[in-house]
Amino acid sequence: MTTAAHPIVIDGQEFTFEPGETILDAARRNGIDIPTLCHLKGTAPTGACRVCVVEVQGARSLVASCVMPAAPKMVVSTESPKVMAARRMVIQLLLASGNHNCLVKGSDGRSYEEYASRLKRAGGDLEPCPAWGDCRLQELAWRYNVTGGRFSPTPPRYPIEDVNPFIVRDFARCILCGRCVQACNEVQVNQAIYQGFRGARSKIVAAGDRPYRESDCVFCGECVQACPTGALVEKDVRHRVRPWETRKVRTTCSYCGVGCQQEIHVKDNRVVQVTGVENVPPNLGSLCVKGRFGFDFVGSSERLTKPLIRENGALREASWDEALDRVARRLSEVKAGSGPDSIGVLTSARITNEENYIAQKFTRAVLQTNNIDHCARL
Amino acid sequence: MTNTIADIEQADVILITGSNTSENHPVISSVVKRAVHLKGKQLIVVDPRRINMARYARKWLRPNLGTDVAWINGLMHVIVSEGLHDQTFVGARTTGFEALRKTVERYTPEYVEKITGIRAADLIEAARMYAGAGRASILYCMGITQHTTGTDNVKSLANLAMLCGHIGQPGTGVNPLRGQNNVQGACDMGGLPDVFSGYQKVTDEGARRRMAAAWKVDNLPAFAGLKVTQMLPAAHDGQLKAMYIIGENPLVSDADLNHAEQSLRKLDFLVVQDIFLTETAKLADVVLPSACFAEKDGTFSNTERRVQRVRKAVEPPGEAREDWRIVCEVATRMGYPMSYADSRQIMDELRSVTPSYAGISYERIEQQGIHWPCPNEEHPGTPILHREQFTIGKGVFNAIDYLPPAEAIDRDYPLYLTTGRLLYQYHTGTMTMKTEGLNEIAPECFVEISPADARSFAMPDGALVSIASRRGRIQARLKISPKAVQGTVFLPFHYAQAAANRLTNAALDPVCGIPEFKVCAVKLEKAA
Numbered sequence: 056m057t058t059a060a061h062p063i064v065i066d067g068q069e070f071t072f073e074p075g076e077t078i079l080d081a082a083r084r085n086g087i088d089i090p091t092l093c094h095l096k097g098t099a100p101t102g103a104c105r106v107c108v109v110e111v112q113g114a115r116s117l118v119a120s121c122v123m124p125a126a127p128k129m130v131v132s133t134e135s136p137k138v139m140a141a142r143r144m145v146i147q148l149l150l151a152s153g154n155h156n157c158l159v160k161g162s163d164g165r166s167y168e169e170y171a172s173r174l175k176r177a178g179g180d181l182e183p184c185p186a187w188g189d190c191r192l193q194e195l196a197w198r199y200n201v202t203g204g205r206f207s208p209t210p211p212r213y214p215i216e217d218v219n220p221f222i223v224r225d226f227a228r229c230i231l232c233g234r235c236v237q238a239c240n241e242v243q244v245n246q247a248i249y250q251g252f253r254g255a256r257s258k259i260v261a262a263g264d265r266p267y268r269e270s271d272c273v274f275c276g277e278c279v280q281a282c283p284t285g286a287l288v289e290k291d292v293r294h295r296v297r298p299w300e301t302r303k304v305r306t307t308c309s310y311c312g313v314g315c316q317q318e319i320h321v322k323d324n325r326v327v328q329v330t331g332v333e334n335v336p337p338n339l340g341s342l343c344v345k346g347r348f349g350f351d352f353v354g355s356s357e358r359l360t361k362p363l364i365r366e367n368g369a370l371r372e373a374s375w376d377e378a379l380d381r382v383a384r385r386l387s388e389v390k391a392g393s394g395p396d397s398i399g400v401l402t403s404a405r406i407t408n409e410e411n412y413i414a415q416k417f418t419r420a421v422l423q424t425n426n427i428d429h430c431a432r433l
Numbered sequence: 434m435t436n437t438i439a440d441i442e443q444a445d446v447i448l449i450t451g452s453n454t455s456e457n458h459p460v461i462s463s464v465v466k467r468a469v470h471l472k473g474k475q476l477i478v479v480d481p482r483r484i485n486m487a488r489y490a491r492k493w494l495r496p497n498l499g500t501d502v503a504w505i506n507g508l509m510h511v512i513v514s515e516g517l518h519d520q521t522f523v524g525a526r527t528t529g530f531e532a533l534r535k536t537v538e539r540y541t542p543e544y545v546e547k548i549t550g551i552r553a554a555d556l557i558e559a560a561r562m563y564a565g566a567g568r569a570s571i572l573y574c575m576g577i578t579q580h581t582t583g584t585d586n587v588k589s590l591a592n593l594a595m596l597c598g599h600i601g602q603p604g605t606g607v608n609p610l611r612g613q614n615n616v617q618g619a620c621d622m623g624g625l626p627d628v629f630s631g632y633q634k635v636t637d638e639g640a641r642r643r644m645a646a647a648w649k650v651d652n653l654p655a656f657a658g659l660k661v662t663q664m665l666p667a668a669h670d671g672q673l674k675a676m677y678i679i680g681e682n683p684l685v686s687d688a689d690l691n692h693a694e695q696s697l698r699k700l701d702f703l704v705v706q707d708i709f710l711t712e713t714a715k716l717a718d719v720v721l722p723s724a725c726f727a728e729k730d731g732t733f734s735n736t737e738r739r740v741q742r743v744r745k746a747v748e749p750p751g752e753a754r755e756d757w758r759i760v761c762e763v764a765t766r767m768g769y770p771m772s773y774a775d776s777r778q779i780m781d782e783l784r785s786v787t788p789s790y791a792g793i794s795y796e797r798i799e800q801q802g803i804h805w806p807c808p809n810e811e812h813p814g815t816p817i818l819h820r821e822q823f824t825i826g827k828g829v830f831n832a833i834d835y836l837p838p839a840e841a842i843d844r845d846y847p848l849y850l851t852t853g854r855l856l857y858q859y860h861t862g863t864m865t866m867k868t869e870g871l872n873e874i875a876p877e878c879f880v881e882i883s884p885a886d887a888r889s890f891a892m893p894d895g896a897l898v899s900i901a902s903r904r905g906r907i908q909a910r911l912k913i914s915p916k917a918v919q920g921t922v923f924l925p926f927h928y929a930q931a932a933a934n935r936l937t938n939a940a941l942d943p944v945c946g947i948p949e950f951k952v953c954a955v956k957l958e959k960a961a
Contacts, residue, residue, distance in 0.1 A: 243463045244467055305742075306726070309612070313458055325747065336439055348871065354711075355709075359708060359750075359753060368671060383699075387768075395654065403615075405940050407732055410756040411624045414760055425635050426626060427624060427626060429661070430616070430830050432579070432945065
């Protein structure tokens with residue numbers, strides 16, 4: 056039986072599908088947008104959040120499209136009134152499941168400033184959400200025109216955990232979608248966090264409910280990148296960087312030889328955040344602790360900013376012209392006096408291909424020696 | 434790598450040796466862990482430390498330091514004597530099998546156990562696992578190469594893969610994991626004493642003539658130059674008078690640092706071009722400030738030979754400039770004008786003289802990198818090498834005998850020392866040590882020791898100890914760890930204040946000139 060002869064029908068259109076595809080896979084591949092929250096690409100779907108529910112003709116209840124296999128002649132509605140009502144209910148319940156104050160009554164406009172000032176006027180000790188404007192739950196609330204007022208919110212049960220240098224865990228903003236658990240266990244396979252406790256006490260825990268520092272966590276930050284809300288945020292980014300204030304530049308990580316594709320987030324000519332580029336090899340969005348958090352060297356005050364020349368035993372600042380003339384003159388003198396092979400060049404595994412090519416050209420064509428090497432052996 | 438990173442998940446058996454993958458290539462370690470944990474693939478780890486990857490391994494074999502040729506020959510002995518080798522592959526695609534067979538004949542599991550400490554039964558089981566796999570991939574790193582027998586070790590792994598036909602197919606191969614972001618590219622671009630870009634030999638007259646014509650010079654030097662590990666001794670002897678060092682910090686990364694420092698001090702003229710005033714730059718006559726990766730455009734080539742874009746995100750600090758602009762300025766002032774509008778123009782020139790990069794344009798790698806060799810713009814690139822045949826035609830088996838490391842323990846220096854990197858620091862630390870959080874987790878040097886050794890020295894965890902070899906002495910805190918095996922201690926080499934390389938042995942591999950960072954003899958004492 057070919058699927059071409061027995062297609063699936065989604066929103067009135069017929070589509071073929073591959074064996075093993077879910078309704079969600081088939082829909083997305085054909086450009087139909089079913090919203091998801093807990094679904095994490097590359098991991099086993101859990102059907103936990105119920106945001107992706109769809110109506111299947113003949114089924115007793117709505118089904119989670121991320122787990123339901125596509126089947127021949129299946130007739131699916133992705134935005135029927137029943138589906139819309141269910142999604143709105145799910146979103147309302149999620150908004151009430153903790154501190155999701157982005158939609159505090161009357162402030163569901165699109166300006167962060169307005170939101171923050173209303174929050175302030177409302178009194179209490181409510182902190183603005185660090186993920187405001189970069190939150191999948193907030194996006195869904197807007198998309199489905201839902202505010203947070205229908206159910207009274209559950210008060211926070213667990214305090215913030217931030218006794219580590221990199222990641223703040225705010226359990227009151229956690230919707231227990233489980234993406235971080237999947238990122239940790241099925242993508243990075245560090246097996247540091249898991250679902251703990253039951254019912255209303257449910258919590259994502261590490262090492263028997265200890266801080267990250269005391270667990271197997273290696274601070275790769277995969278969980279932060281997977282978190283759809285403000286529950287997991289980089290410590291240095293939290294309340295310092297808003298997504299609309301940054302420019303993002305895609306590049307290649309400068310640490311080991313894996314060559315992870317990363318996005319550098321820039322604010323005022325400073326690198327303020329690094330994230331992995333999803334869906335692109337070799338890393339498919341993953342990074343390690345160095346690639347994600349080890350970028351402070353770029354803007355370090357210890358960077359060299361001027362050429363230096365040794366004079367009377369000490370280094371002093373010099374102009375480029377003076378420094379370059381000195382280098383050219385001294386290398387020319389040594390080359391003339393002792394021969395080209397009395398000069399050696401170490402090029403670098405840290406610089407680009409283009410620069411290494413220039414270094415070999417300079418060494419061979421200008422210095423006229425093959426004394427060039429780099430730290431491949433070190 | 435002969436194969437790609439994604440390809441590792443295709444293997445039925447993965448053999449990791451001399452690679453502390455989860456600390457040095459964390460993202461690749463996740464690929465391996467996914468294969469094992471979620472897809473039921475089998476992992477063999479051969480490493481002198483009980484590294485984290487051993488937790489995922491079906492078998493962890495623990496060889497004595499520097500005995501790699503012996504255990505690899507031992508695996509091949511078992512494979513050949515049990516007839517598990519791929520006779521079709523060996524017959525059709527290789528030469529030299531007879532000599533190999535004769536050599537490995539002596540490496541019975543019992544004999545190998547005596548040399549390596551690996552139990553005969555474990556060796557046999559590992560041999561059956563690797564040879565019996567439909568597809569098997571080998572991953573290795575500096576634990577294999579940083580030995581006086583580094584070249585032998587690598588050739589032995591190639592022997593093993595060819596013997597079982599585990600090469601040239603998805604999920605197979607001999608895959609070195611490269612430790613620096615662009616160490617592959619630096620090699621590809623001729624940053625080596627014997628080859629132009631694209632591994633064209635400087636001793637080949639045709640290659641020299643082509644490059645001389647492209648570079649518009651009358652001739653180019655015809656003999657291979659000095660390797661880095663020969664340059665410093667040459668400086669020490671006074672033969673090398675001047676050095677131009679770009680983005681390297683040999684005063685932390687080289688073996689036997691005391692000797693390295695004396696050597697650099699003897700130079701008449703030293704230029705260092707770097708982003709920080711490194712230990713090496715402090716000795717320089719001229720220091721040139723350069724732009725870092727986030728401040729420039731260009732390409733890096735990763736460990737799987739994938740050429741990927743680097744893009745400028747921020748302006749360099751102060752007057753710092755891209756490395757290529759600085760070198761071009763020096764060349765121009767020496768009477769050879771070098772001038773390019775941007776990195777793309779350099780890429781176009783290098784492609785025209787580097788056949789393996791010829792088809793890789795910036796346009797083509799805008800979204801996703803391409804694996805070289807890529808001879809023209811229609812070519813899709815080459816994710817897997819040696820598919821139909823080896824670069825040189827038939828694969829050559831090298832019959833290799835085991836040689837012990839250059840230094841052995843004795844009464845005065847009773848412990849073996851091996852060195853490496855930590856997850857939270859990188860190489861000489863000039864970059865990672867600027868991030869407070871990384872320093873908070875990995876603040877200082879330590880010497881990792883087994884609980885049994887710590888007991889026999891009667892020293893508690895955290896005690897400040899002095900570690901000495903025949904070449905130097907440093908102080909560090911003791912860290913009792915189940916990763917260490919009795920008789921061998923480990924030091925990370927990142928920390929200049931307690932530089933492990935004051936202790937390491939600069940004995941070199943005779944072929945490639947790599948120092949034996951991974952084996953030397955030391956003694957431990959309570960710090961004075």
